[in-house]
Amino acid sequence: MNLYQELLWRGFVYQATEGAEEAVSRGKITAYVGFDPTAPSLHVGSLLPIMGLVHLQRHGHRPIAVVGGATGMIGDPSGKSKERVLLDRETLERNLQGIKSQLEKFLSFTGENPAILVNNYDWTHSLSVIDFLRDIGKHFSVGYMLAKESVKRRLEGEGISYTEFSYMLLQAYDFLHLYDHYNCILQMGGSDQWGNITAGIDLIRKVRGGKAYGIVFPLLTTASGTKFGKTEEGTVWLDPSLTSPYKFYQFWLNTDDRDVGRYLRFFTLLPKEEVEALEEELRRRPEKRLPHRRLAEEVTRMVHGEEGLQRAKRASMVLFGGSPEGVSADELEEIMSHVPSVQMTKQEVLSLSMTELATRSGLTSSKGEAKRLIAAGGLYLNNKKINNPARKVEVKDLIEGRLLILRKGKKNYLLIKAK
RNA sequence: GGGCAGGUUCCAGAGUGGCCAAAUGGGGCGGGCUGUAAACCCGCUGCCGCAAGGCUUCGGUGGUUCGAAUCCAUCCCUGCCCA
Numbered sequence: 001m002n003l004y005q006e007l008l009w010r011g012f013v014y015q016a017t018e019g020a021e022e023a024v025s026r027g028k029i030t031a032y033v034g035f036d037p038t039a040p041s042l043h044v045g046s047l048l049p050i051m052g053l054v055h056l057q058r059h060g061h062r063p064i065a066v067v068g069g070a071t072g073m074i075g076d077p078s079g080k081s082k083e084r085v086l087l088d089r090e091t092l093e094r095n096l097q098g099i100k101s102q103l104e105k106f107l108s109f110t111g112e113n114p115a116i117l118v119n120n121y122d123w124t125h126s127l128s129v130i131d132f133l134r135d136i137g138k139h140f141s142v143g144y145m146l147a148k149e150s151v152k153r154r155l156e157g158e159g160i161s162y163t164e165f166s167y168m169l170l171q172a173y174d175f176l177h178l179y180d181h182y183n184c185i186l187q188m189g190g191s192d193q194w195g196n197i198t199a200g201i202d203l204i205r206k207v208r209g210g211k212a213y214g215i216v217f218p219l220l221t222t223a224s225g226t227k228f229g230k231t232e233e234g235t236v237w238l239d240p241s242l243t244s245p246y247k248f249y250q251f252w253l254n255t256d257d258r259d260v261g262r263y264l265r266f267f268t269l270l271p272k273e274e275v276e277a278l279e280e281e282l283r284r285r286p287e288k289r290l291p292h293r294r295l296a297e298e299v300t301r302m303v304h305g306e307e308g309l310q311r312a313k314r315a316s317m318v319l320f321g322g323s324p325e326g327v328s329a330d331e332l333e334e335i336m337s338h339v340p341s342v343q344m345t346k347q348e349v350l351s352l353s354m355t356e357l358a359t360r361s362g363l364t365s366s367k368g369e370a371k372r373l374i375a376a377g378g379l380y381l382n383n384k385k386i387n388n389p390a391r392k393v394e395v396k397d398l399i400e401g402r403l404l405i406l407r408k409g410k411k412n413y414l415l416i417k418a419k
Numbered sequence: 420g421g422g423c424a425g426g427u428u429c430c431a432g433a434g435u436g437g438c439c440a441a442a443u444g445g446g447g448c449g450g451g452c453u454g455u456a457a458a459c460c461c462g463c464u465g466c467c468g469c470a471a472g473g474c475u476u477c478g479g480u481g482g483u484u485c486g487a488a489u490c491c492a493u494c495c496c497u498g499c500c501c502a
Contacts, residue, residue: 159498224457226446250455257456287454320455369448372463378449390469409449 003059007215009272010265012052014191014218017201023185023213024061028113031056031186032064032178034120034171034193035103037072037095041239042102044251045229047267047299048217050106052188053115054269062113064184065103067096069121071171077164078150078192102238105303116182120174127173136169139206140199145169148195168199175200179212191216220266223258238303245304246338249312250411252296253289257282260291268298311338319413329400333415336405341415349404349418354379355389363406363414373408380407 004024007013023029033049035042042050053063072092100117107115145151148168154160175197178184187197197214204212220228229236236251237243243251255263261279264270270278278291300309315335342361352360355370358379364370373379374389381397382405397404404416 157498254455257454260456286456289454289456292454292456316455364448366466367468368466369464371469373449376449376462411455412448 003055003061006055006059007052010055011262012048012055012215012217012266014216015194016215017198017213019211020186020213020215023211028061029186030062030064030178030182030184031188032066032175032184033188034066034068034071034174035099036068036076037092037099039235039237040095040098041237041242042099043229043238044236045220046238048220049189050103051267052215052217054106056188057107057113057115058269060113062182063107063115064178064182065107065115065117066174066178067099067117067119069093069096069119070124071120071167071174073121074167074170075164076150076167076171076196077154077160078167078196098239118178120170120177123177124170124173132169132173135207136173136203139203140169140172144202148199150192150195168196171196172199172203175212176203176207179204179208179210185211186213186215188215188217191219223256240304240308244338244340245300245308245312246315248304249296249300249309249316252299253292253316255292255295257286260295264291264295264298268295268302270294270298311335315339329403332399332403332405333417336413336415339413339415341417343417343419346398346402346418349393349398349416350395352393353389354381354386354391354393357393357404357416358406358408361406361414361416363408363412378409381405383407 002025004013004021031053033053035046035049053065056063069092072095073089096119103115103117109115109117145165145168146155150168151160151165154164175184175187187193187200189197194214194216197216201212201214204210222228235243236248238248240248252263252267260282261275264275264278268275278294281288281290297309297313300312304312315338318332318335319339340362344361348360349357354374355364355367358364358370358373359367364373370379371389374386377385377387379386381393382399393404395401398418399405402418404418406414406416408414
């Protein structure tokens with residue numbers, strides 16, 4: 001099975017330019033994917049293009065990851081209805097570092113076909129306006145640019161600045177640069193990148209007479225129609241300090257039944273037979289949620305390592321398997337290390353009512369909310385439902401005199417450490 | 420630079436002098452059912468307060484008025500058209 005066939009059965013190929021399959025099958029090639037440094041970390045949505053690069057490398061091709069130090073300063077209008085707020089240089093630099101270290105977990109930068117990590121700022125920052133307009137701008141008609149989906153949609157909506165309008169030219173130039181310097185002939189990306197990718201292919205054809213190709217991945221969706229990669233807490237990041245391995249594991253475990261097969265193909269390296277066996281298992285014994293467990297394990301291990309996975313599983317077991325009773329404070333602390341926690345003084349804790357405790361600790365954002373929560377029967381202290389909002393915290397509530405476990409609903413735990 | 424249309428609570432969007440903390444939908448949160456799923460049902464969804472009630476909010480500022488999201492002035496922002 002070659003790379004293209006693998007990408008195909010896994011569902012990665014949403015759209016491909018003419019000849020892409022052939023080009024990939026002909027021999028070892030170099031291909032790239034771009035990553036946007038708008039946030040300090042990549043998130044689970046970026047996992048799809050990352051896996052694209054992983055497959056590329058596993059099939060012996062050379063992957064290039066481009067971080068958009070330059071394009072990040074401009075803002076890609078693709079898939080965005082609003083003009084972006086420009087990032088300052090320091091933020092951008094910090095984000096680049098974070099992304100870089102994350103990519104290093106997935107790709108091998110040594111060996112036979114080492115991955116390459118580059119920053120497009122390196123070849124873009126010194127480009128003069130005159131050169132840009134003569135060497136790149138000259139090859140694009142305004143009609144061509146206006147016809148791009150990303151531009152069209154914005155023109156119909158709230159408009160687009162010249163800055164973002166120019167974005168596609170910079171990305172096209174990236175492709176040309178990589179074509180020239182690394183013989184990179186394929187660009188992959190999310191389906192919203194189609195316009196930018198084809199712009200690059202056209203530029204390469206026009207100025208070098210070269211052939212280049214593009215493959216775009218499908219938009220990640222959830223069966224329930226919510227945005228993929230979001231939970232109640234917001235985006236699911238790859239950085240453990242932004243999304244704990246426990247939360248990360250839980251995110252995958254909670255995958256909708258209807259999505260789990262697709263996600264196994266996208267986000268794990270499990271072979272076809274295994275994925276299909278898991279799907280069969282889902283049909284036969286859905287309540288076991290075996291595919292969900294496997295998905296969560298595979299992805300968590302890949303992102304957070306074996307150690308992170310084991311901790312996440314242990315925490316999940318205690319939090320969902322039973323009650324914290326009978327578990328020592330030390331053990332609890334270890335298990336809850338991935339659950340949000342706050343420090344408070346013992347004195348403070350003991351002076352508070354339940355509504356105050358929930359609010360002060362950050363579990364609820366106001367006393368009003370805490371009150372409503374209690375009225376609805378959704379607040380638990382040490383896994384026991386709280387009915388009285390005025391109830392004070394008592395000494396006997398403290399596990400071994402120093403821990404409190406506060407819970408909102410079924411899944412939202414907060415550990416309070418009293419000193 | 421000129422003309423027109425807009426800027427409302429997380430989002431969309433109603434409201435056009437008091438009955439407005441502001442309809443409705445979405446989202447979110449909680450409860451129920453279950454499998455830590457989906458679907459479905461119920462409740463909640465500005466802040467403080469046990470409550471009565473109070474406080475802050477409708478792009479910014481200043482005004483008119485007993486009273487303003489609603490009227491006036493001015494500024495800022497966005498879209499469309501013209502130059």
